[in-house]
Amino acid sequence: MSEEIGSVLPILLVAAPILAATLPLIFGLRLERTGWSVALVTCAGTFLASLSLATTVFGDATHVLVIHELGGFARPVGIELVADEFSTLIVLLVTGVSLAVLAYTRVGGPRGNTFYSGYLLLVGGLLGLSLTGDVFNMFVFLEIVGLGTYALVASGDGPESAVAALKYLIVGTVGASLYLLGVGFLFMATGTLNMLDLQTQVEAAGYDNTLVVAGFAFIFVGFAIKVAQWPLHGWQPDAYQHAPDGVTPLVAALVSTVSAYALGRVLFTVFTVDFVTATPYASEIIVAVGATSVVAGSVLAVIQYDVKRMLAYSSVSQFGLIVAAYGIATETAFVGAVIHLLGHGLLKAGLFLAVGVVALGYGARTVGEYAGLAHERPYVAGGMAVLLIALVGIPPSVGFIGKWYIALGAVQAEAWVVSAVIFLSTMLTLAYVARLLERMYFTPAHPLSDPHDTAHDHAPAAATDGGTDAANGGTTGRVTVAMLAVVVCIAVLAVLLGFAGGLFFELLEPFTAEVFN
C-alpha cells in the first residue's frame, strides 16, 4: 500500500461513519427500512479499512505512526489523526464489534432509520476518539460519543430509558467538562494542544508545574466518570440496564473501553510515565481508584438480580483493573491493560448479545429466571458460559492473559495491593459468574420462577418493534441463526485469543518500547 493511501485511512475511518450517519435520514424520506443496510455497508467498510490500517501499522516491526494532517496544516497548529499500535488495536475492536452487533439489531431491534443514524454517529465518534492526536479534538469526539450514546440509550421504550439517558447526559457532560477544564489548564501551561507536542512541552513546563498537575487532576477525574470508576459510576448501571438490548452490547463493549483507551493515551503519550512516577501521589491515586473500583464493582455485581445490571457492575470492576494497571505504569502491566481492554470489550459484547438473545428468545432477565436455560437453549447458554468463564479469567481465555499480565506487572512492581485485589476480584467474579452458571446449568426451570409471572420493573426491548407484546417473550421465532452465530463466534474468539498473549506483547512492543524506555 502506498504511503498516500495509507495516510488517508484515518480520516476515512472517522469521516465515513459520520457522513453515512446522515444517509438513513435522507433515505428515510423515501424508504422505510434502509438504516440497517446503510449501517451494514458502512461498518463493513470501516472494518475492512481498519484491517488495511492494521496491516500498515503492524506490517513493520518498528514504531509506525500513520498520521493524517487535517486540511494539510502541520503540527502543532493543525489537527492530526494518528494511528499507532495502541490505537489501531482499539480501532479493530470498535469496527469489529459494531459490525457484529448489527447481526443482532436487524431482527432484535431497535429499528428505524434514526436509530441507525445514531449508531453510525457513535461509531464515528468512537473511531475519532481512538485516532485523534489532539487533546481538544479528543474533547469534541468525547462529546460526539456522548451524544450518540445518549440518543441510543434513550431509544429504549420505557420511561426508565429516558431517565437513564438523562442521567448519563448530565453526568457524562460533567465528565467531559472536567476533561475540557483540564485541557484548558494544559493549554495555559504549554500553549499547545497537539499530543506529541504537548509531551515535550509538558516536560519543558516541569512536572511540578501547578497548571500541569491541576490539568492532570481534572482530566483524570473526567475520565474516571467516563470509564465509570467507583464512586463515579452511578450513570453506568442504569444506562446499561435500561438501554435497548441491541444497544447495550455496543455501549458496554465500546464506549467505556474507548474512554479508557483515551485515558491511557493521555496518560502515556501526553503526560508520560515519567510524570506519573515523578508526581507525588499520582500513581497512588490512579491505583487506588482502580483498586477500589475492582472490589466495589465486584461486590455490587454479586448482589444484583438483573443480569444486565450485574454485568454492568462487572464492567466497573474490570475497568478498575485496567485503571490500576495504568497506575502501576510498567510495561508488562500496560500490555496487560491493553489486552484486558480488548478482551473485556469482546467478552462484554458477547455477553450482552447473549443476554439480548436470552431476553428475546427465553424471556429471562434476572438471575432467577435463567434457571434451566442450558436445557432449553443450549447454544446461547453454552456461548454465555464460555464467555463468563473467560470473564473470570480461567485459561485459556483472553480474560486470563489480560489479568495475567496485569498481575505479573503488579508483582514485578511489588504492588502487592494490586496483586491482592486481582486475586480478590477473581474470587468475586467467580462468585457472580458461578451464581449465574449454577442457575443456567443446575437449576431446572419450574413454574414458580416462570419469567412471565413475576412482576418486573423493566420494559422488554422487544416491544420497540411494536409488532409484539411483552407477554410472548418466550417464543423463539425471532432469535436468528446470525445472532447465535455471533455469540458463539465471540466465545470461540475469546478462547482462541487466550493463546495470543505473546502475540499481543509483540504487536505492542514498538509502542511500549517508545513509552517505557
Add this chain to the structure above:
Amino acid sequence: MMGTELEALTMLYPPLLVFAAALLVVVLPRIVGYTLGALSLFGVLAIALFVPDGSHLAGTFLGFEVAPFYVDDFSRLVGIGLGFLGAFAVIYAYSSEAPRVTAAFALAYVSSAIGAVFAGDWLTLVFMWEIMALTSTLVVWHYGGDAVRAGYRYAIAHGIGGSLVLFAVAAQYAATDTFSMVGPDGEMLGIAAGVPALLAVLGIGVNVAFVGFHTWLPDTYPRPHFAASVFLAAFTTKTSALILFRAFPEGNLYLAYMGGLMAVYGVCFALLQHDMRALLSYHIQAQLGYMVAGIGIGTTIGIAGAMGHLFNNVLYKSLLFMAVGVIIYRTGENDLYKLGGLWREMPITAVAFLIGALSITAVPGFSGFISKGMVLDAASGYFGGPEYQALYWLLFIGAVGTFLSFIKLGYYAFLHGPAQYTVRDAKTGQTVAMFSVGGACLLLGLPALGWPVFTDLLPLVDGTGFIGTEGPETLNPYSPSHLWDAAVLLTVSVIGFKLIRKPLSKIDLPDPAFVLNPATFYLGRGSMLAVTGTYAAVDRAAVGAVRRCYWAGSHPTLAVDEVARRLPDSLVEVDERHPTNGGRPSTIHLRASIGLIILLVTLVLTVVLWLLL
C-alpha cells in the same frame, strides 16, 4: 572374542533374570518353576563372577543419569554370595514344600535385593530398596496367621526406614547434584555430610538393625514359612550392610561403636531366646554388629573383614536357618526347651548345624574364623588405634556370647536328654542345599588351602596381601596368636555355659526394645486421630465458609439485610421485611440520583486536587 562375550554378559541385567523366574514360578509346573528359579540364581552367580570390573549399564531413569548395573569388587562379592546362596535356598524351598506363591514372592524379593547390590547410583538403589521392603513384607504376609501382624509391624518399620532413605537420597541430590554412588575412577563418593548423612544412617540403620531399630527382625523372621526365613535371613540385612558401606566408605567412630553394641546386645538377647529362629534372628543383629564395626573402623582390613563377614554370614546364617528349618519341618516345634536328643534321629541335620555353628562361632578351619578374625584385628591394638580398644572388647564379648548361644542351641536341640520325637532326617533336596552351603563354609576356611581363595575374593585384598595404614601387610589367620585367642574363647565359653545353663533356662527377659511396638502403635494412633481431627475441623470450617458465601451469593439481599440487622440501630435502621411475592427477597435499591453523583464527582475531584497540589 572372550571380551565381547563378557560385554554381552553385562547386558544381562541379573535382577530381571530373577524376576522373570519369579513370574514363571507361579505359572509353570512346580519342578520346572523351581528349577528355573535356581538356574536364574546360578546365572546371577555366573554373571557376578565373570563380568569384568567397572562395567555398568548406564541409562536415564525419570530424566536422571543412572547406572543400574554397576560391578566392582564389592558388588561382585555380595553378588556371588547372594547368587550362590539363593540358588540353594530355592532348592531347599522346593524340597521343603514351600508354596509356589511364597517362592515367587521370595524370588521377587531376591531380585530386588540383587538390584540394590548392583545399583551404581542412589536413585536405582532407593527404587530397589522400596521394592525390597514391599516384596519381603509379602513373603512374610503370605504365610498368614501370626505372620500377618508381625508383617504389618515389619512393613511399618521398613516404610519408615525406606522413607528416610528416600529423603536422604533426595537431600543427597540437592547437596551434590548427582545420584552417582561411585566416581569415574571407581572411587566411593559416599553420602554428603550433614542432613543427607543423618537421614541415610537412620534409614539404613533400620535395615541393618541398629540397636533400638531392630525390633522388626526378631519379631518377623521367626514367623513365616521356615523356607522363607532362609531367604529373609540372607538378603535384606546383608544388602543393607553393603549399602551402609556405600554411604559411609570413610567409616565413622560412632558407627563402629554402634556395631560393637549390636554385637553384644544381639548375643545377649539371643542367649535368652528359646524359639530357635528368634535366637538366630538376634544373631543376625549380632553378626551385623561385626560388619557395622568393620565399616565404621573404615581401614582396609576393617572393610575387607566386614565384607568377608558379610559374605560368610550369607552362607552360614542361612545354613543355620536351613538346619533349624528341617527340625521345624520334621517336628513342628519351634521351642528349644521342648526338643532334645535329636542327633540320633537326624544326624545329617546335626552335622549341617554343626558346620554352621562352628562357622558362626569362628572356630579355626571354618570361614567365619577368617573374617571375624579380620574384624577383630582391625579393632585390636595392632591395626586399630587406642580409640578402638573398647570396641575390641565389645566384639570379644560378642564372640563369647555367640559361642554360648550356639552351645545352647546345639545342646538343647541335639544333645539334651533322650529324643522327644521319632522323626526322619532331612530330605534329599534339603540335604543337598545344606551341605553345598556348608561345604562352602568349610572350604573357604580350610587352613593353608581354602582361606587364600576366600581372601582373594575380598575387595581391597590381593591374594593374602593388602595395603594397611603402614604399608603392605599380609593376612595370617592361622598365626599362633589367632589360634590361641580361639582356644581361649572356646574354653571360656564351654565353662561359662556349664555355669549359666540352669539360671539361663529360668530367665525370661523380654527385649526392652519391644516397647517400641506399643509406642509406635499409640503414636501412630494418636497422630492419626490428630490428623483426622484437624482435617475434619478444617473441612467443617471450609465447608461452612463456602456454604455461607454461597448463601450470601445466592441471597445477596438477605445477606445485606442480615448484616444490617446485626449492626447497632444507631448506624443502620432496618425495616422488618414483609415478603409479598412468595418469599422472594426484594431487590436492594442502590440507584444514586444525579445530584448525588455530581456531589461525589466534586468530592473526588477535591480530594485528588488536594493530594496532588
